[in-house]
């Protein structure tokens with residue numbers, strides 16, 4: 001898709017490029033090669049986020065009154081595109097892009113005062129305590145209990161697949177505060193300090209060939225954890241509404257198309273690298289067809305995402321459009337990742353040492369092929385987290401098609 005940028009947009013694009021020259025250090029790029037940010041150390045992630053925060057570019061979706069940049073949809077798109085092209089890591093979404101909109105809409109003035117500024121400045125890392133063993137898609141069946149005891153809740157239970165819990169300072173949790181009525185009726189939303197006694201975090205090691213000593217997801221255990229009642233967002237027992245509101249932001253909080261476009265351009269370069277060989281994919285009709293289809297899918301997604309940001313900019317809720325964007329964004333990204341592994345063939349599986357940041361090992365194969373397999377395996381998660389593809393289709397069938 002070709003967007004017509006104004007002079008001001010082009011000046012903004014140059015400002016981002018200049019800023020990246022000074023701030024996107026080789027160390028930051030090396031640590032974010034496999035996944036956008038999930039495997040970065042806490043220190044490196046905070047360093048990157050603080051650089052953005054200093055410029056006012058961390059909480060880019062926030063309204064101006066809370067310190068957001070007040071960008072137009074075109075500016076938001078340009079920003080994400082430049083970040084993607086430069087290979088910049090993402091930022092932790094759990095505080096700024098998920099919990100913050102809930103605090104802004106349903107939180108107390110004290111919660112806004114206490115929690116929003118540290119998110120804006122990237123002083124802290126948050127994680128999301130929604131899923132439990134047996135309660136993923138069927139989230140309302142969650143069992144972690146919070147029992148009121150004076151000015152505290154006593155929390156017992158477990159959360160699973162909790163991304164970056166091992167480096168997080170705070171977790172926002174859905175907990176059960178009543179068990180009568182429909183499962184959706186007895187849920188509350190708590191903000192819990194990860195340093196509270198009784199919280200244990202255990203790593204879950206996944207299949208993406210992650211590097212020694214790093215991991216992405218965890219299981220979090222709560223045993224008699226005392227949480228002040230003032231840390232409950234909104235009313236008791238009615239947090240299902242807040243939980244769904246948050247998910248709209250989780251699904252559409254960051255555009256997919258700029259990263260997709262940039263991954264697709266890398267895929268095309270990989271395909272072109274085969275041009276002189278016996279098995280030139282550039283001459284293969286099936287490959288030409290496949291690339292053309294992906295190109296069209298990405299162009300379509302770009303249009304939906306611009307509409308999405310225009311909606312947010314005019315104060316509307318994301319709504320079920322976020323399900324459509326999540327569905328297509330993640331499924332097309334998986335197609336691109338899978339095709340990249342196919343195009344690079346055996347070069348997509350180099351020895352593990354080559355993938356260690358700063359390793360003194362000569363890269364083999366076309367540029368960037370060392371991370372293709374880990375990216376492919378890591379990318380399997382995209383159609384599961386935030387609600388699986390099947391669940392998104394269910395939401396769209398109901399909310400958009402009225403089925």
Ligand SMILES: Cc1cc2nc3c(=O)[nH]c(=O)nc-3n(C[C@H](O)[C@H](O)[C@H](O)COP(=O)(O)OP(=O)(O)OC[C@H]3O[C@@H](n4cnc5c(N)ncnc54)[C@H](O)[C@@H]3O)c2cc1C
Pocket residue numbers: 127128129130131134135136137138160161162163164217381384385386387388389390391394
């Ligand atoms: C890498 C990763 C990171 C994650 N990070 C977090 C996190 O930080 N915090 C957090 O709270 N959670 C996180 N999750 C959890 C994620 O939200 C759940 O895995 C997801 O909601 C699916 O739940 P489940 O794993 O229990 O699978 P299930 O719900 O058991 O689903 C199993 C299968 O059944 C299908 N299915 C289920 N219900 C339906 C239905 N109604 N219609 C059609 N098909 C259906 C699903 O599509 C899936 O294929 C993460 C997951 C992954 C993989």
